[in-house]
Amino acid sequence: MSAALFQHARALNVQPLANGRYATLLTAAGTGYSAWGDLALTRWNADPTEDGDGFFLYLRDPASGAFWSMGQPVPKTPDFRADRFGAGLIELARRDHGIEARLEVCVPERGDLELRRLTLRNLGDRPRRLELTSYAEVVLNALAADAAHPAFSKMFVQTEWATDARALLARRRTRAPDEPSCWLVHALVGDAVAAGTLQRETDRARFIGRGHTLAAPRALVEPEPLSGTVGNVLDPIVSLRGTVELAAGGEAHIAFLLGAAADRSAALALAARYAAPATVAAAFRAAAGEPALPEPVFSAARESRPAPPAPAGDADTGASVPPADDEPLQFWNGHGGFGADGREYVIRIRPDAGGRPMLPPQPWTNVIANPQFGFIASETGAGYTWSQNSRENRLTPWYNDPVLDPHGEALYLRDEDGGAVWSPLPGPIPQPVAYEVRHGFGYSRYRHASRGLEQDVCLFVPREDPLKLALIRLHNPGERPRRLSLFGYARLVLGVLPTDYAAELAVTRDPATGALFAENRNREFAGRIAFAALAAPADAPIRVSGDRLSFLGRHGGPARPAALYRDAVLDGRLGAGLDPCFALQATFEIAPGATAELACLLGEADDPDHARRLIGRYRAAGAAAQTLAQVQSAWRDWLDAVRIETPAPALDLMVNGWLAYQTLSCRLWGRSAFYQSGGAFGFRDQLQDAAALLYHDPELTRQQLLLNAAHQFREGDVLHWWHPPGDCGIRTRFSDDLLWLPWLAAFYARATGDWSLFGEPVRFLRARPLEPGEDEAFLAPEDSGETASLYEHCCRALDRSLTQGAHGLPLMGTGDWNDGMNRVGRAGRGESVWLGFFLYAILGDFIPVCGQHGDFNRARRYAAFRSHLAAALNEHGWDGDWYRRAWYDDGAVLGSAASDECRIDALAQAWAVISKAAPWARAEAAMDAVERHLIAESDGLIRLLAPPFVDTPHDPGYIKGYVAGVRENGGQYTHAALWVVRALAELGRRDRATRLLEMLSPVSRALTPEQVAVYRVEPFAVAADIYGVAPHVGRGGWTWYTGSAGWMLRVALESILGLELAEGQTLRLRPCIPDHWPGFRLRYRLPDGAAIYQIDVDNPDRNAKRVAAVTIDERPGTIEYGAARIPVFRDAALHRVTVTLAGAAEKPPTIPLSHLKPGDRLA
Secondary structure, three states: OOHHHHHHHHHHOOOOEEOOOEEEEEOOOOOEEEEEOOEEEEOOOOOOOOOOOOOEEEEEOOOOOOEEEOOOOOOOOOOEEEEEEOOOOEEEEEEEOOEEEEEEEEOOOOOOEEEEEEEEEEOOOOOEEEEEEEEEEEEEEOHHHHHHOHHHHHOOEEEEEEOOOOEEEEEEOOOOOOOOOOEEEEEEEOOOEOOOOOEEEEEHHHHHOOOOOOOOOHHHHOOOOOOOOOOOOOOEEEEEEEEEEEOOOOEEEEEEEEEEEOOHHHHHHHHHHOOOHHHHHHHHHHHHOOOOOOOOOOEEOOOOOOOOOOOHHHOOOOOOOOOOOOOOOEOOOOOEEEOOOOOEEEEEEEEOOOOOEEOOOOOOOEEEEEOOEEEEEOOOOOOOEEEOEEEEEEOOOOOOOOOOOOOOEEEEEEEOOOOOEEOOOOOOOOOOOOEEEEEEOOEEEEEEEEOOEEEEEEEEOOOOOOEEEEEEEEEOOOOOOEEEEEEEEEEOOOEOOOOOOHHHOOEEEOOOOOOEEEEOOOHHHOOOEEEEEEEOOOOOOEEEEEEHHHHHOOOOEOOEOHHHHHOOOOOOOOEOOOOEEEEEEEEEEEOOOOEEEEEEEEEEEOOHHHHHHHHHHHHOOOHHHHHHHHHHHHHHHHHOOEEEEOOOHHHHHHHHHHHHHHHHHHHHHHOEOOOOEOOOEEHHHHHHHHHHOOOOOHHHHHHHHHHHHOOEEOOOOEEEEEEOOOOEEEEEOEOOHHHHHHHHHHHHHHHHOOHHHHHOEEEEEEOOOOOOOOOEEEEOOEEEEEEEEHHHHHHHHHHHHOOOOOOOOOEOEOOOOOOOOOOOOOOOOOEEHHHHHHHHHHHHHHHHHHHHOOOHHHHHHHHHHHHHHHHHHHHHHEOOOOEOOEEOOOOOEEOOOOOOOOOEEHHHHHHHHHOOOOOHHHHHHHHHHHHHHOEEOOOOEEOOEEOOOOOOOOOOOHHHHOOOOEOOEOOEEHHHHHHHHHHHHHOOOHHHHHHHHHHHOHHHHOOOHHHHHHHOOOOOOOEOEEOOOOOOOOOEOOEOOOOHHHHHHHHHHHHHOOEEEEOOOEEEEOOOOOOOOOEEEEEEEOOOOOOEEEEEEEOOOOOOOEEEEEEEOOEEOEEEOOEEEEEOOOOOOEEEEEEEEEOOOOOOOOOOHHHOOOOOOOO
């Protein structure tokens, strides 16, 4: 039985219905959730104020379009309502639109299910036709696991329509063999449902609709049937709809069943057992006890809900002027496009015929951060804010809901003369007007005009300080003064989830500044001070509240905050024991023709005095605008280190800012995004990210190498990831993590000439070793007291990795690069072919480092092992047409033509080429196989592997739990796809490599409205994965938080444009561009700013096979090993370089030896 469910029931003071195995929690509002054992079947966020989760029933009158629900979520007060809670039976009743509805809920003693019987009575004198629609969000997971990362949890669920049983099924594909199987079943029972009217839906996005809400879902607003979608829906629900005909004064009974079982047949048996109305009636009689409970007595509705805002279409927009949209945008796709200089992505939001904003298919976000603080902002202004650690210390909620994109923070305006309430952002209370959103480097800006005001809001963080600023400018173009209130609202978390520390938080008002303070109670962040303040005109009174219940109202929400409709001023409720929030109100006047500038501050400081200093600094007149200018200038200067102009503008836009910005702001600083909120440093992850920024700021690369080395154990293995500031993390048996340190350290030193890096002293960690059979352990490691050079750290990583299995290849452990293959080598015998290639490449780069350190014995040992790897890879790794991927512990091969699933994996083929371990003919053949089996230009995809894992009896790991075509399981994993492009370039397939790299650019995936509808996610941020199996082929997965951005930058600069920095003294350029390119321009500023190189590459003959000539400042340059060699001058000057390309050089004529004369030299 679910302990979590009973804890929630006690907190709500309600009695759950349960039979020892199955339980359901139901509140008087009609909300709650169901559990089967320890598994939550449906979603529950335990929000004490909004209380919006549950298994709901909607009623709709098709004739009028009116709809309502039994309890939440439709916030309509019924004419009458009543409820009754018994030990085994719950009854909710209401009267709306001449229909009396009574809902009875029971959990039968002998079945793992619940029944919800709805009795409808027509109180009028004419026949009525009603549609009944159920809705429940499917979880099938531990409640805590689902709450921690909903989008990840949903990826393992598949749905199905059982035609004969007329029931919906949902099951969770298991991630591990010992994970309990769970099948959910949902059916509609009753003769009252008109024949042929039963409809179904399991796709939440289709049911709710983007821009809609559960209070008014698209499935109820639009007069269309449910779509019938089942399968790999990615955001699963169960919903059934039936139509009921009620005669005047007539009555009908309909029952909905929700149950769970360990397998499909048992689930269907539940539906079959209760298919007869008589069986359902008997279950309710047993639940009520004989005689049955009397019917509830109807009474006037006891609770007055906050009135929602007027529909957007009724808003008075006054004499407003919408934002001008005459600026031409690059790659306009119906929703957005890039500004002229590519530094902003501009989203234009228009209202539909009903006044609802027409949004992109999923949130298009910006990740805005400095090294210690940041936030996410979507096109509606929704998002969340963090301090110190984006997962462990969220100031406001991370919702991870791409359909609703809820607002945990919001800004509002209220006209104090007319009473109208709206948001200056496109949410949560939008107006039926045009909005312009500009996501830029370090800021997001929102402009629109409504209610007779021109409104401009810019969200950003300072370069270093820990706070978020909203700079708000309001211009009154009218002829009368305007009296307004600005409200700022933030739901407080100060932890991971909103429920973590809510009971302990106390919101206070600081007497010195008038700001709101809340002391953090969260472990290593305890004692820090979260704060919120308004910078408003000097004569503007500031009112506050720390009570979210008071601000939003019971069952209210950010889209209908009760206080703004009910109270002239905020109530000042502060202290502990509240549902905590920061709410502030400033009331002020704007004269005709004047502009008011205000700012809203949200941050977290070390202590109260630090908070006061920050508030004083940023509340000063003009401070916010000045800070914004500094932020924009800093980002522009940093990103301008590298700029390119090529015939592929979809690449130029990404290389000229967006890739490096995504890598630094999101990956290194924020470590969070909309779809994944990690907060931790990943050992392999952030090392690769930092390496990609070497051309912009090599000091960042150096710092990351030293930081990662300090998270290595004495034994040589490393923390797979760790959370700052306390360094808690997981020790694992992953085989590749530790190897990225020597490889990227060598890359850094070779590029910069900073070989002193290897002499830097770095600590080792100490923690308990993993027990036999233990795959990983979450630990709080300690400083071991042992320090060694970074060189020694690299050597310990390599020494630990020189393992061999039966085929002479490295042991895979509980995963190599592909985390999802965590059980291929779990028993310690499985081998990784990819790891063999990777290790071969690393040893090749690191053996010279050993030589530099006089470590010749180790160098010889590494060289011998490397030679052995080359032989083993080509003797055992070769499958005939491509390279295998791995061997399982039991000796079965993976990634072979003989495999049932995953017959080919891109990783091994790409690294066979990149490592140079494969003979040329095999390298060519391996990439030919990738072309045949994994590259699908028609879909715009380079799949990671094919076919996906679905039914194989082998157990590769949790990758098999993903539905087919998602993430690593047969979709495009962009990280690996970029290695395929690099491999093609290494083989000299110049046209193909460039064409595929351009295909991988997110810009190329969203060129038209039709493409946007498929791809769905941001065209200006790289997606980690793109789905590869119907019905989601081409759909973007998790954006922003992916190392693919850094690798796309490196592949573009190094593999295609041919840039290499050597020893900090030389630039080498060996382009690998297609013949049809006339050339390109590369502008590169040295990291120390000591010089700028403008390099023009010309391809006059449209044959770009080799570098034929180079000039530097109009003087001839040198060609070395096929590359233009450009000396680095640190003279603060601009140097102009021209590189000319040509076809293959003609071979000199062969002269017979007999024709040679004395003194002639052999060429």
